[in-house]
Amino acid sequence: MAIFDQAIRRLSLSLSRRRSSLSFSTLSSNPLRVCVVGAGPAGFYTAEKMLKAHQGAEVDIIDRLPTPFGLVRSGVAPDHPETKIVMNQFSKAAQHERCSFFGNVILGSSVSLSELRELYHVVVLAYGAESDRALGIPGEYLSGIHSAREFVWWYNGHPDGKNLSPDLKSTDTAVILGQGNVALDVARILLQSTSVLATTDIASHALEALEQSSIRKVYLVGRRGPAQAACTAKELREVLGIKDLYIHINEVDLHKSPEDEEVLKNNRIHRRVYELLSKAATSAPSHPSSSQRELHFVFFRKPDRFLDSGEGSGRVAGVHFEKTMLKAVGPGKQIAVGTGSYEDLDCGLVLKSIGYKSVPVDGLPFDHEKGNFKRKEKIKGWCTLSDHFCWMCYFIHEKRYKAG
Amino acid sequence: MSRSRLFSRIGAGIVKELSRGQCTAFCRTSFIQRPYSARWQPRVELYPETKGHRGTISQKHRQFSSTATSSDSADGSDLNEMISVAFVDKDGEETDIKVPIGMSMLEAAHENDIELEGACEGSLACSTCHVIVTDMEYYNKLEDPTDEENDMLDLAFGLTETSRLGCQVIAKPELNGMRVALPAATRNFAVDGYVPKPH
Numbered sequence: 001m002a003i004f005d006q007a008i009r010r011l012s013l014s015l016s017r018r019r020s021s022l023s024f025s026t027l028s029s030n031p032l033r034v035c036v037v038g039a040g041p042a043g044f045y046t047a048e049k050m051l052k053a054h055q056g057a058e059v060d061i062i063d064r065l066p067t068p069f070g071l072v073r074s075g076v077a078p079d080h081p082e083t084k085i086v087m088n089q090f091s092k093a094a095q096h097e098r099c100s101f102f103g104n105v106i107l108g109s110s111v112s113l114s115e116l117r118e119l120y121h122v123v124v125l126a127y128g129a130e131s132d133r134a135l136g137i138p139g140e141y142l143s144g145i146h147s148a149r150e151f152v153w154w155y156n157g158h159p160d161g162k163n164l165s166p167d168l169k170s171t172d173t174a175v176i177l178g179q180g181n182v183a184l185d186v187a188r189i190l191l192q193s194t195s196v197l198a199t200t201d202i203a204s205h206a207l208e209a210l211e212q213s214s215i216r217k218v219y220l221v222g223r224r225g226p227a228q229a230a231c232t233a234k235e236l237r238e239v240l241g242i243k244d245l246y247i248h249i250n251e252v253d254l255h256k257s258p259e260d261e262e263v264l265k266n267n268r269i270h271r272r273v274y275e276l277l278s279k280a281a282t283s284a285p286s287h288p289s290s291s292q293r294e295l296h297f298v299f300f301r302k303p304d305r306f307l308d309s310g311e312g313s314g315r316v317a318g319v320h321f322e323k324t325m326l327k328a329v330g331p332g333k334q335i336a337v338g339t340g341s342y343e344d345l346d347c348g349l350v351l352k353s354i355g356y357k358s359v360p361v362d363g364l365p366f367d368h369e370k371g372n373f374k375r376k377e378k379i380k381g382w383c384t385l386s387d388h389f390c391w392m393c394y395f396i397h398e399k400r401y402k403a404g
Numbered sequence: 405m406s407r408s409r410l411f412s413r414i415g416a417g418i419v420k421e422l423s424r425g426q427c428t429a430f431c432r433t434s435f436i437q438r439p440y441s442a443r444w445q446p447r448v449e450l451y452p453e454t455k456g457h458r459g460t461i462s463q464k465h466r467q468f469s470s471t472a473t474s475s476d477s478a479d480g481s482d483l484n485e486m487i488s489v490a491f492v493d494k495d496g497e498e499t500d501i502k503v504p505i506g507m508s509m510l511e512a513a514h515e516n517d518i519e520l521e522g523a524c525e526g527s528l529a530c531s532t533c534h535v536i537v538t539d540m541e542y543y544n545k546l547e548d549p550t551d552e553e554n555d556m557l558d559l560a561f562g563l564t565e566t567s568r569l570g571c572q573v574i575a576k577p578e579l580n581g582m583r584v585a586l587p588a589a590t591r592n593f594a595v596d597g598y599v600p601k602p603h
Contacts (some may be wrong), residue, residue, distance in 0.1 A: 082529040085523070085525045085527060086530070089523055232559070233551075237551065269559075270564070272555075
């Protein structure tokens with residue numbers, strides 16, 4: 001509570017220093033006052049650029065958590081410490097004399113957007129996308145089904161993730177929906193040897209749970225094919241290189257359509273990913289040894305519903321998939337369409353890694369379907385040149401997890 | 405004289421002053437912060453498992469001594485110790501600098517106040533030090549990029565046939581006279597090709 005009071009006191013001090021006329025002048029008597037909501041990479045890069053571009057600009061970065069850095073702290077996998085080095089650069093920015101960080105300030109409850117508009121010339125919303133896209137299929141709320149985001153928060157020690165307590169002991173199979181970098185991260189954490197994980201920054205409650213985990217088989221399931229996989233080469237190579245791990249990819253899935261060939265020709269990232277998957281498919285032994293853990297890449301499967309064990313346990317027991325095929329809908333764009341043929345995969349743990357949604361804030365129109373702000377809509381009273389400016393930070397909606 | 409040239413001359417002057425008669429050691433240790441705790445824990449990272457890091461980490465922790473013996477002579481024209489490299493920024497402005505053999509272009513840029521970001525501090529975990537080698541002749545003199553460098557180049561904005569990561573281009577005598585261009589923008593300015601319009 002004391003921290004909360006302190007934050008409000010500091011913001012009130014800012015209010016008393018506020019000048020009524022907007023000026024981008026370099027005079028320190030009328031500095032540009034900027035509030036950046038969200039202390040993750042988007043917020044910090046914005047703050048850095050503002051400090052550099054405007055002499056005398058004062059930037060306050062606020063965050064709902066007591067600690068800064070957002071996804072760099074809570075999203076980057078614990079065995080990727082080199083990606084976190086950027087915190088040094090952010091710390092330098094925060095130590096700048098015209099920059100301040102306020103933790104424990106929640107937009108919406110500690111302070112409202114309209115209050116921030118009163119206090120600052122510029123408000124930048126860089127608070128990311130902390131909610132999940134839902135599949136909207138039956139059984140989605142059975143226990144044993146989590147979003148990958150929650151699972152990542154759990155093993156990274158995020159304060160909102162510590163009570164997740166995923167059950168890793170009642171099953172040997174996990175199904176991960178999605179094949180992006182986050183999906184690979186969670187697969188790797190489930191399959192990596194705990195002696196390796198013990199040398200990382202992983203949260204201790206997660207390490208304990210993983211040491212007792214009975215999970216030996218992980219399926220990474222995508223709706224489309226290897227040429228559309230959303231992961232990147234570095235992460236894929238890393239997961240394929242886990243010691244003593246049996247990798248299985250159906251060679252039939254590697255078949256390329258003419259549209260696939262076109263995509264692979266023009267897109268370096270997809271080409272390198274496809275080549276890695278292709279090599280893994282053709283060089284793998286035909287079956288695993290008894291002690292090996294297994295990673296299966298499954299393509300062309302769309303989840304239709306979740307199966308429960310039928311004993312009223314309320315726990316997930318498998319996923320009912322519809323087989324798909326690709327249909328070209330535009331230049332370079334193919335979508336997955338159902339074929340009417342189905343297949344089940346038994347499992348006791350499901351992690352949905354299908355993308356994020358942002359959370360709305362009072363005072364701005366929000367597109368609930370897309371999970372983002374209505375960027376193109378003219379908002380009356382917001383962008384009046386004579387008074388205040390408000391920018392949406394384009395990092396709000398994370399369509400794709402950036403490498404690391 | 406352009407501002408950047410003035411600054412690089414001032415910077416070079418300061419280095420000369422500091423190193424007069426003695427070696428100036430540059431050494432860096434990284435700080436890794438434990439999740440959600442307030443303590444900074446200084447740690448020298450060793451990544452024996454990750455071969456991509458071998459070169460860069462040892463590079464990062466190497467002690468650099470400035471060439472005290474030859475610093476008093478005409479601006480490092482002794483090719484055995486330094487090479488000349490020109491950085492061309494996105495507006496076409498050129499900055500000529502001297503780079504000691506063994507130093508990466510990223511470090512050289514930072515030493516000379518050239519705006520080349522290196523968010524991961526040379527550990528092959530980002531693409532922000534992306535540079536374009538303007539002449540194919542010099543590009544071919546560089547060692548082939550490793551898989552790890554290619555992984556990061558995949559993500560670089562405005563990738564060209566002669567693009568490299570500045571932290572992986574190490575000065576050697578054959579590169580004397582090389583020109584490197586800074587890309588027009590970085591990933592931080594355009595997400596997936598989207599260019600924000602002012603409103």
